[in-house]
Amino acid sequence: MAAVATRDIVKKFGEVTAVNGISLNVPNGEFMVLLGPSGCGKTTFLRIICGLERQTSGDLLIGGDLVNDIPPRARGVAMMFQSYGLYPHFTVRHNIAFPLKTQGVPRAEIGRKVEWASQLLGIGHLLDRRPRQLSGGERQRVALARALVRQPTALLLDEPLSNLDAKLRTSARQEIKQFQQRVGVTTVYVTHDQVEAMGMGDRIAVIDRGQVRQVGTPSEIYDNPADRFVATFVGAPPMNIVARNGSYLGFRPENFLPKDMVKDAAFTEFQFRVDRSEYLGSERIVYGVLEGFDAKEVVTAKLPPAHVAEEWIRPGEWHPFAVRDAALRHFDNDGKRTSRR
Amino acid sequence: MVAIADSVPKPVARFRFILDRRNVLGSIMIAPAILYVLLLVGVPFLMAVYYSLSAYTIYDPSWSFVGLANFEDVVQDPVFQQTLYNTFIFTFGSQMLGLILGKFGALVLLRPFPGRKFVRALVILPWAVPIALATVAWQWMFDSLYSVINWTLIALGVVTRSQAPNWLGTPHLAMLSVIVVNAWRFFPFAIVIFLAGITAVPQDVLDAATVDGAGFWRRNYQIIMPMILPIVAIGLVFGIVFTFTDLSIVFLMTMGGPVGATSVLGFAGFQTGIVSGDVSHGAAISLFMLPVLFIVVVAMLRFIRRREV
Ligand SMILES: Nc1ncnc2c1ncn2[C@@H]1O[C@H](COP(=O)(O)OP(=O)(O)OP(=O)(O)O)[C@@H](O)[C@H]1O
């Protein structure tokens, strides 16, 4: 196990710049999530770390050693692919054993380690099957076992849950996280699903168009987004951003409440016209516009339905809403958050 | 009157839709193929069986039944034993060589390089050129006097002029020559098979193998080859069947010589049955292909089925 660090990694595919200068430090044992929209370069970045792709420029360090010129098999990192990449002609046992065989591990030890990895992931009863005889969730575990069996320096996971259904995804999320904590392996986890990112990451790196926008713990990312991109990418519904005096004001929908529900002394009041509302059981999402702001800037409010009666928010009505000043975020003209709250 | 006649469907109208019926259309579509097989394969085959059990020659066209006597004669003939052995060597030698050439050809053609499309088109040539034409060209290349191969070897200083090999005049070299020509003819087919197989291996699987520590050779022989084995085996079945029954290359290049060193079953059957007119023995020789091919094909198909589970 080792720390992974990158310094100004750039990757160009001809005209396309897939990764545009990423510097990232992942300390030993950390669960780092790379979060970003489709096509932002996440997979490319992972492939550079494991050596499947050579960066155009920049340095990669694993465990403090420069590994730019070291081939994939000598880097000792394991990667789990989006579609798992299991070997269809091998049994599960043979699949898990393969990374050990390539390293010339003695036969008896291979048996022991395969046993260990399959126990860890609860797939002991599947060892003699072939991948096509497994369900999606089972395949995912086999792929994970194969990645872990040689105790890699770092574990790279590329959207490992995207092939699973919603229910399985929730339980698999738990499993991977618990399991990573138990083994303590440095992990880089790629996803474009912010729920996964928030729930699993020790830290999250938000990536957009090949660049890191912000690195931080889930709460830092959520509460203090570094710029408008992060603010609107993380959170569902995203942070409201409205233009005011040449800069931007941001506030989360759950902080945008009817005025009498705001308990703080310091707050900013808005007149809110309700256009439409959605009832989602535990919450109600209300869409509308603010008085004195551009009518094209749709603002959302997330209300606890238990406290706000349905009759109260009929479409077309104006209501006094407010945001605690502590929950207001300011962004400058370029979209960067200004230090002033 | 007119109105009543119109409301009754005419038989012609019903017949017009007969091609819309799946089973009828299917039968019509497959009929030419079945007819072709029955007339051009089935009838000659039955005739061959019939001849092989009789004492029929073109000089004495009697249909007298002699049981398995012809087969006994043939099996005990050392020339036939040599021929059977030659057929195996010829078939497996040329298939092996063809597979190796095909594998490497496919690996080369998978990498992008300038002019790859042109080379890909060119590679199909041995297959497309009429075999008679190609064999004549090869015959000149192996010719005892004009051999380009020998000239090259002499120019490179590998052999001297007096030691230069007589390709078609020495038993082992003659066998090697016909094997080379047959492999040359088959390797484009092998390349196509390998290319189809290799490009069907998912990139994720190859990437996983690379990250799991497999180098070029291990990826090739532990991942790619086992994964494409079923499709390669199908190609090999075709190759074996065609080569085992082939006589054209031997006929055109060596006439089975020198002294029967390159005689194969198809050629020997033709020589005995048609050229010498001993139809019954010729038929018996040819029928030896059947059990051998049957065993080979069944074994390979079983192997493929097992791999695909
Ligand atoms: N081999 C390649 N050749 C050319 N362009 C490529 C190649 N691989 C990736 N790209 C481009 O680089 C950019 C980043 O791709 P990448 O696969 O890293 O995105 P991603 O963040 O993983 O997206 P997703 O979430 O959809 O998987 C994309 O614009 C893609 O088109």
Ligand SMILES: [Mg+2]
């Ligand atoms: Mg991706």
